[in-house]
Amino acid sequence: MGLRSKLGLIFLLVSSLAILVLCVAVYTQAQSSRLDRTRSFADERIQLAAESYDRNDVPLFGSRLDDPDLPPQLRDAVKNGKRATFKTGSPNAKMWAAVAVKDGRILSIVQDYDVNDPSMNALRRALILGGIGTVALVALASVVLAGSLSRRIVAVASTARRIAAGELDASAAEAAGKGKDEVQSLALALDTMASSLRGQLEAERRFTADVAHDLRTPVTGLLTAAELLPPGRPSELVRDRAKVLRRLVEDLLEIARFDSGVEQADLENVGLGAFVGSAVGRLRMQQSLAPDSVVVHRVGPEETVSTDSRRIERILANLIVNGLRHGKPPIEVTVNGRVIEVVDHGSGYPEELIAEGPRRFRSGMAERGVGHGLGLTIAAGHAKVLGAELTFGSALSGGALARLVLPPTPETEL
Structure with a gap:
């Protein structure tokens, strides 16, 4: 999951939780206010009914004396000299109000407490729809904000890669x-x-x-x-x-x-397989090498490439001399299309060189011999001028493998 998705998800979860808590708080407060209003209404009615009974012995609002259905909790509260209200639980919730009157009797009023109040249902629907709409808007805003931040970070990361590639x-x-x-x-x-x-x-x-x-x-x-x-x-x-x-x-x-x-490449059309064979032959003569110390293999049909032959020969010479100096003969040079591979039979390139490429004045592990470490660096420099890719790895036989991939020849515009 990318940074944009993570930030958007975090914003969405936090905002959804906040909206849920707010909706629950609003609905709970509305229920509490409705209950308080019902209690106040019942309390006012029982007061008026008690005053009427004390004056005229006439109970009002359907109040009853010593109602046998009076909840025990409410009866105990009234006996202690209090005027009280009490709501019974669902189903068939009711709101009771009671007070002590003359002769030690208890006057009470009861009314239905409708749980499915239309106003509360409307409020619940409004909170649900409003919450969903708000979450959708927050999700959209979080995606936009997270996308903007992610794009900026990606742009900075891309610039860092350009700097690492040499574009300082x-x-x-x-x-x-x-x-x-x-x-x-x-x-x-x-x-x-x-x-x-x-x-x-x-x-x-x-x-x-x-x-x-x-x-x-x-x-x-x-x-x-x-x-x-x-x-x-x-x-x-x-x-x-x-x-x-x-x-x-x-x-x-x-x-x-x-x-x-x-440095710039001086391009010319070169038959790669034939050229590599002649270049290796010249190197044998210059270095007084045995014929079997460097072997050239040509795989597939001959391919003509547009390249700088002088730089190709320089790269080959450095790779072969490096193999003879640090590895073991024979050095096998294989040409396959636009790809040239140079393999020796030594201990192979060090892991650091394979991972990071050649570095000047660093010749690698001691078992690969001594040197200034400039030969592979120069070969990599020529490959860069050619626009080619020079990589280093391990051959299947365990020796060092250098692979040069030349760029394709550009098409000529008619």
């Missing part, structure tokens, strides 16, 4: 609308958080870009100087570490470009 300029306060209630306070707090996050991300992006840019020149010089060292094991170690440092700087520059949002 989205305003929750505008989505919440005007007002000074708790929803508006929540929206303002969310905007404040987004503004702070935007500042932190901008500072992080600038720091990454500045560091990578400032390191590029000295690293290039270091690599050039390392090539001039005399042959030997120490020289090989220096050159190897210099190359690693250069790759790290290049990766940082690439991430900085993703963060700035300036």
Whole structure:
């Protein structure tokens, strides 16, 4: 049950209970007033009848002396010197009035007390109809009010999801609308958080870009100087570490470009299956890989997609190298329509990466090896530029599974 339904139900139940209590109170008060009027009328009649009997020995209004049907409670009250009234219970309710007269006798009057009084029946019908109508109006009003509140909360939640997706300029306060209630306070707090996050991300992006840019020149010089060292094991170690440092700087520059949002895809029509096969072949040559270390499977007919082949090759290279480094060969690359799957035979991706996606400078569990954690981050950045969906999970064999789903080729307008 949604918030709108819950609020509407709460308003309806509370208002219905309040209206029920009010109707019962009004009807009870009306019954009490009617009883009081009947008692007063009977009391006035017995007083007049007693005065007439004391003066003229003539009882009025059909009063009777020492009526044998006189209720015992009323008889006891009169014997104690009181003038009293008494209503008997249903059915055949009656209103009695009695008083002591001369000679120690009791003069009494009795009249019918009609429970089904027409005025009370009319009042009961009016209360029932009025209560039902009021409940209906309250239900309608509660649905409208709850709907308005629910729409505002849903709008704020939608804005929060947009912010989480990276649209940090989205305003929750505008989505919440005007007002000074708790929803508006929540929206303002969310905007404040987004503004702070935007500042932190901008500072992080600038720091990454500045560091990578400032390191590029000295690293290039270091690599050039390392090539001039005399042959030997120490020289090989220096050159190897210099190359690693250069790759790290290049990766940082690439991430900085993703963060700035300036990257755009250079689209071209590509036969996906054939392209993936040739890209894997080039990677084998560049990395000096054994032919059986990376295996390509093509399922179904060849499909031509409109995409950026350079970015596809970069994504494939990062996924395959990550599998070779942290998993176990062979790495199986499967192309099925617009879907590319890369599976290794290692221990699989960590649960945190599967749930939240790759994070820079976090390489996962220790058993998956060491690294800077930038390869999968860069692959995810290229996939975002392509408008593709890159997800990480576990293969049926227990290894790591990366699935790249390319967007459909847009239809050409004639």
